Amino acid sequence: MDSAQPLYLQLAERIGALVRTGALKRGDRLTSVREMARQQSVSTSTVLQAYRHLEDARLIEARPKSGYFVAATRASRAPVPEPDLTQPPIDSNSVDVSWMAERVFAAATDPGYISFGAACPSGELFQLDRLHRAVTRAAQRHRASLGRYPFAPGIEPLREAVARRALGMGCQLDPRNLLITNGCLESISLCLRAVTQPGDIVALESPTYFGFLQILESLHLRALEIPTHPRTGLSIPALEFALDTQPVKAVLAVPTLSNPIGATMPLAERRQLARLMSQRGIPLIEDVLYNDLHGREGRRAVKSFDTEGHVMICGSFSKTVAPGIRLGWVEAGRWTAQVRRLKAALAGGHTELIELAMAEVLSTPGYEPMLRQLRTTIDARVEEARRLVGESFPAGTRVTDPAGGFILWAELPPEVSSVELFQACLRERICIAPGPLFTATPRYRNCVRLGLGGAWGDVQKDALRRVGAIAQAMLKSARRSVECAA
Amino acid sequence: MDSAQPLYLQLAERIGALVRTGALKRGDRLTSVREMARQQSVSTSTVLQAYRHLEDARLIEARPKSGYFVAATRASRAPVPEPDLTQPPIDSNSVDVSWMAERVFAAATDPGYISFGAACPSGELFQLDRLHRAVTRAAQRHRASLGRYPFAPGIEPLREAVARRALGMGCQLDPRNLLITNGCLESISLCLRAVTQPGDIVALESPTYFGFLQILESLHLRALEIPTHPRTGLSIPALEFALDTQPVKAVLAVPTLSNPIGATMPLAERRQLARLMSQRGIPLIEDVLYNDLHGREGRRAVKSFDTEGHVMICGSFSKTVAPGIRLGWVEAGRWTAQVRRLKAALAGGHTELIELAMAEVLSTPGYEPMLRQLRTTIDARVEEARRLVGESFPAGTRVTDPAGGFILWAELPPEVSSVELFQACLRERICIAPGPLFTATPRYRNCVRLGLGGAWGDVQKDALRRVGAIAQAMLKSARRSVECAA
Numbered sequence: 007m008d009s010a011q012p013l014y015l016q017l018a019e020r021i022g023a024l025v026r027t028g029a030l031k032r033g034d035r036l037t038s039v040r041e042m043a044r045q046q047s048v049s050t051s052t053v054l055q056a057y058r059h060l061e062d063a064r065l066i067e068a069r070p071k072s073g074y075f076v077a078a079t080r081a082s083r084a085p086v087p088e089p090d091l092t093q094p095p096i097d098s099n100s101v102d103v104s105w106m107a108e109r110v111f112a113a114a115t116d117p118g119y120i121s122f123g124a125a126c127p128s129g130e131l132f133q134l135d136r137l138h139r140a141v142t143r144a145a146q147r148h149r150a151s152l153g154r155y156p157f158a159p160g161i162e163p164l165r166e167a168v169a170r171r172a173l174g175m176g177c178q179l180d181p182r183n184l185l186i187t188n189g190c191l192e193s194i195s196l197c198l199r200a201v202t203q204p205g206d207i208v209a210l211e212s213p214t215y216f217g218f219l220q221i222l223e224s225l226h227l228r229a230l231e232i233p234t235h236p237r238t239g240l241s242i243p244a245l246e247f248a249l250d251t252q253p254v255k256a257v258l259a260v261p262t263l264s265n266p267i268g269a270t271m272p273l274a275e276r277r278q279l280a281r282l283m284s285q286r287g288i289p290l291i292e293d294v295l296y297n298d299l300h301g302r303e304g305r306r307a308v309k310s311f312d313t314e315g316h317v318m319i320c321g322s323f324s325k326t327v328a329p330g331i332r333l334g335w336v337e338a339g340r341w342t343a344q345v346r347r348l349k350a351a352l353a354g355g356h357t358e359l360i361e362l363a364m365a366e367v368l369s370t371p372g373y374e375p376m377l378r379q380l381r382t383t384i385d386a387r388v389e390e391a392r393r394l395v396g397e398s399f400p401a402g403t404r405v406t407d408p409a410g411g412f413i414l415w416a417e418l419p420p421e422v423s424s425v426e427l428f429q430a431c432l433r434e435r436i437c438i439a440p441g442p443l444f445t446a447t448p449r450y451r452n453c454v455r456l457g458l459g460g461a462w463g464d465v466q467k468d469a470l471r472r473v474g475a476i477a478q479a480m481l482k483s484a485r486r487s488v489e490c491a492a
Numbered sequence: 493m494d495s496a497q498p499l500y501l502q503l504a505e506r507i508g509a510l511v512r513t514g515a516l517k518r519g520d521r522l523t524s525v526r527e528m529a530r531q532q533s534v535s536t537s538t539v540l541q542a543y544r545h546l547e548d549a550r551l552i553e554a555r556p557k558s559g560y561f562v563a564a565t566r567a568s569r570a571p572v573p574e575p576d577l578t579q580p581p582i583d584s585n586s587v588d589v590s591w592m593a594e595r596v597f598a599a600a601t602d603p604g605y606i607s608f609g610a611a612c613p614s615g616e617l618f619q620l621d622r623l624h625r626a627v628t629r630a631a632q633r634h635r636a637s638l639g640r641y642p643f644a645p646g647i648e649p650l651r652e653a654v655a656r657r658a659l660g661m662g663c664q665l666d667p668r669n670l671l672i673t674n675g676c677l678e679s680i681s682l683c684l685r686a687v688t689q690p691g692d693i694v695a696l697e698s699p700t701y702f703g704f705l706q707i708l709e710s711l712h713l714r715a716l717e718i719p720t721h722p723r724t725g726l727s728i729p730a731l732e733f734a735l736d737t738q739p740v741k742a743v744l745a746v747p748t749l750s751n752p753i754g755a756t757m758p759l760a761e762r763r764q765l766a767r768l769m770s771q772r773g774i775p776l777i778e779d780v781l782y783n784d785l786h787g788r789e790g791r792r793a794v795k796s797f798d799t800e801g802h803v804m805i806c807g808s809f810s811k812t813v814a815p816g817i818r819l820g821w822v823e824a825g826r827w828t829a830q831v832r833r834l835k836a837a838l839a840g841g842h843t844e845l846i847e848l849a850m851a852e853v854l855s856t857p858g859y860e861p862m863l864r865q866l867r868t869t870i871d872a873r874v875e876e877a878r879r880l881v882g883e884s885f886p887a888g889t890r891v892t893d894p895a896g897g898f899i900l901w902a903e904l905p906p907e908v909s910s911v912e913l914f915q916a917c918l919r920e921r922i923c924i925a926p927g928p929l930f931t932a933t934p935r936y937r938n939c940v941r942l943g944l945g946g947a948w949g950d951v952q953k954d955a956l957r958r959v960g961a962i963a964q965a966m967l968k969s970a971r972r973s974v975e976c977a978a
Contacts, residue, residue, distance in 0.1 A: 104833055104837070111643065115643060124641070126641035128639060129636060129638065129639015129640060130639065132638075132639060134635060134636075134638045134639050135635075137638050138631055138635050138638060141627075141631045141638075141845065142628055142631050142632075145624055145627045145628050145631070146628075149620060149624050150615060150620075151816050152615065152618075152620045152623050152624060152627075152814045152815075152816040152817065153614060153615015153616065153618060153620050153814060153815055153816055154615060154815060154816050155610070155612035155810065155815040155816065156815075156816060156818050157597065157601060188674050188839045188840065188842070189839065189840050191837075191838065191839060191840050192838065192839040192840070195837075195838040195839065199710075203690075204689075204690060217837070220836070220837035221837050221838060223837065224685075224833070224834050224837040224838055225838075324641065328638045328639060329638075329639060329640060329641040330637050330638040330639055330640050330641065330642060330843065330844055330845065331638065331843050332642050332840060332841060332842050332843045333843075347590055347706075347710070348710050350706070351590070351677075351681075351703070351706035351707050351709065351710040352677065352678065352681040352707060352710055352711075353674045353675065353677060353678040353681065353839065354674065354675050354677045354678070354818060355818055356674070356818050357816065357817050357818045357819070357843070357846050358816055359627065359816065359846075360843050360845070360846060
């Protein structure tokens with residue numbers, strides 16, 4: 007052991023070794039912080055630092071009011087195979103997914119349905135009291151803001167708070183270059199408007215978030231889908247090939263916990279991607295919506311490797327602070343002036359009161375522990391859902407094993423049509439999102455996205471098993487009709 | 493007198509006759525409501541109704557805690573001549589006003605300047621307490637909304653409240669067809685996106701709000717400016733000629749209290765305009781931002797004459813409830829589905845808490861009296877400003893006499909460059925908006941817009957006189973150099 011290491015790291019390594027050798031097993035409770043400090047003759051804050059380090063490394067997890075426990079390790083995670091690198095066709099496509107998205111949304115927001123359709127986390131996952139207090143306080147202290155016409159780029163305290171939070175992603179953003187928006191979608195649509203004209207080609211992950219496809223559709227842009235690995239994300243060689251062969255005007259990506267396949271690009275690839283963008287003079291529109299849900303290196307943004315302003319970084323608070331506050335932000339690198347001008351012209355500023363409340367929440371201590379708690383809760387839930395998929399979906403089903411977030415992507419046997427599965431599930435008041443929603447190509451017909459951000463209890467677990475049973479029945483019937491035809 | 497008339501109308505007519513014959517003069521205090529009821533042997537509510545009727549007709553005005561007074565009549569208004577029908581060139585133009593708009597905005601929002609540059613009303617004109625209470629209550633009662641992801645088209649109670657308020661404009665809007673937006677600008681940009689492609693021509697008033705020109709610039713649309721009369725607004729014959737001769741894809745207009753010239757289109761022209769749009773199958777994007785600031789028939793929207801869904805009506809609350817709440821709405825007639833789809837794709841929903849608070853404010857009694865009070869306050873202020881312009885600006889200056897709102901448009905002698913005047917005023921920390929900002933043509937070089945929605949006291953009055961003095965000096969020097977050259 008390297009005695010030059012800080013004390014807390016030395017302690018963390020000792021405990022980590024116990025976990026790895028099996029001396030401490032999944033679910034074992036760790037010695038309390040106070041007791042451990044006494045045993046090791048270190049301060050309690052050193053022990054806390056060590057435990058947090060192990061938590062970030064996902065070796066242990068905190069449970070509220072109970073203490074620290076050994077977490078499920080990769081090896082102990084449900085042994086369901088993961089999908090391979092995706093292989094979309096190599097031509098760009100015009101987009102037409104809105105009709106399907108509207109049907110999924112209608113069911114996803116109808117309380118009569120058990121919804122795995124939307125990727126929206128539900129309120130119970132967040133500390134809404136803190137935000138509620140901030141709103142009430144802002145209304146009291148900043149009553150005059152109700153009488154002030156709000157302008158872009160948004161209030162300085164919020165832009166400063168965003169800049170401080172961005173340090174956690176390795177980014178030094180100048181608050182003067184930040185623009186507050188009506189959520190990440192608006193950030194992205196402003197960036198796309200600033201750097202493209204109708205008919206232009208935009209490269210993005212495949213599969214991709216259908217909201218991105220809807221933006222492209224609305225702006226009359228063409229989608230060029232790039233092969234994407236469920237662990238490591240956008241394939242850089244494939245992207246390079248695309249840039250070599252097609253007039254791509256922008257790249258739109260979610261390098262951390264991409265939606266729907268949950269990929270997180272390794273740091274080396276992030277560096278490569280930033281360099282590639284600079285070399286080609288093409289903007290990367292980087293969506294960091296989920297970065298704070300990644301406890302480790304995946305939190306670092308591609309923007310942190312961007313030296314020449316070719317990365318336009320877009321974020322929001324709806325996945326990490328509260329879904330009900332509709333605010334986002336963007337730092338558009340060398341396109342900052344254009345993006346700001348578009349925002350001012352097309353939509354104006356935002357209700358300052360809400361900006362003030364958000365600035366307060368982001369600036370008070372407790373944000374990091376809240377994130378930690380959120381990660382632990384959703385990790386456990388997603389792991390449980392993976393197990394259920396492994397048990398109840400047809401043999402041969404593959405499912406992603408994301409390093410965070412609340413989304414799973416399952417690839418069923420090719421005979422199962424996910425659109426038919428979607429429709430059959432709707433009849434039983436269960437909503438899932440079918441694969442074709444996430445592409446402008448004819449792929450992913452046998453894939454589904456499962457959003458696990460909503461309520462999670464026995465009803466939902468039974469519903470997930472039921473999705474599996476319906477898929478089993480569909481597969482059986484599909485194979486029978488093939489036999490009959492033969 | 494027609495005895496079939498309601499009692500309050502009979503009483504109102506009797507009092508009106510006294511004002512018109514001069515028996516009651518400007519500034520005279522009316523008999524108190526209680527005393528008048530006793531004298532006339534009617535109920536106090538009948539007297540109140542009569543007084544409100546006279547207030548709407550601008551014959552009398554209420555002063556808080558003092559009673560009712562005879563208002564300035566047209567005849568007693570400052571005898572400053574008004575500008576003529578505008579005569580923009582007949583070709584469409586690409587737009588490039590953003591740079592000037594940014595300079596005006598920067599000064600308009602800097603507290604170091606005395607600002608007549610922006611057309612934003614200041615908080616002191618509104619009953620912010622009511623709104624503040626509504627926000628606090630919404631935060632208490634609807635805490636769960638912070639945990640709910642908000643979607644377009646916005647919450648039902650707000651859409652219902654907007655539909656109820658639209659009755660005052662003569663419109664029966666179905667809440668299901670209403671879409672809540674991030675303010676009127678966003679409503680208008682969504683409408684334009686739904687009905688145009690880059691390069692298309694949009695017809696609008698001349699001069700027009702520079703925000704509209706910025707939207708057109710951002711969407712790469714061409715502006716075709718239509719002659720507009722400072723009293724009666726958009727010239728319908730000129731518009732018809734434009735539609736006959738050019739491929740106009742949409743008409744964008746502010747039929748009530750247009751910005752900057754404060755015109756209000758008479759009802760007959762409104763009916764004609766609605767019919768024209770239906771005949772040609774072209775959409776009118778109608779901005780009703782100021783309709784509630786017009787006490788009389790100008791409140792009625794063109795949309796109320798639209799039988800076939802060719803009017804897309806756009807409104808907001810920033811001029812009538814509170815500048816600091818950034819919310820607007822749109823009912824897009826036959827383009828409702830397209831506009832909603834664009835909104836969902838490009839920007840999403842809004843913070844529900846604010847929508848809830850706004851729905852409450854719009855639904856409680858007191859909104860109408862508040863509007864009445866607001867109108868009285870700004871009418872008096874605008875009349876005072878007109879007088880000051882008449883006294884201090886160069887001889888030959890014409891100024892509009894709008895039927896409401898807080899904007900004046902002054903046409904100075906042709907030798908005065910309003911851009912130079914703007915720059916000279918800036919050096920003395922006074923901000924005005926130069927005429928060229930309100931057009932994509934080379935017109936209005938000798939015009940300025942004066943926004944009177946900000947603070948209004950001796951400092952502002954002196955500053956307005958100072959603008960006049962600077963203009964006088966500029967004119968003198970211009971004439972002197974002409975003499976020298978001769």
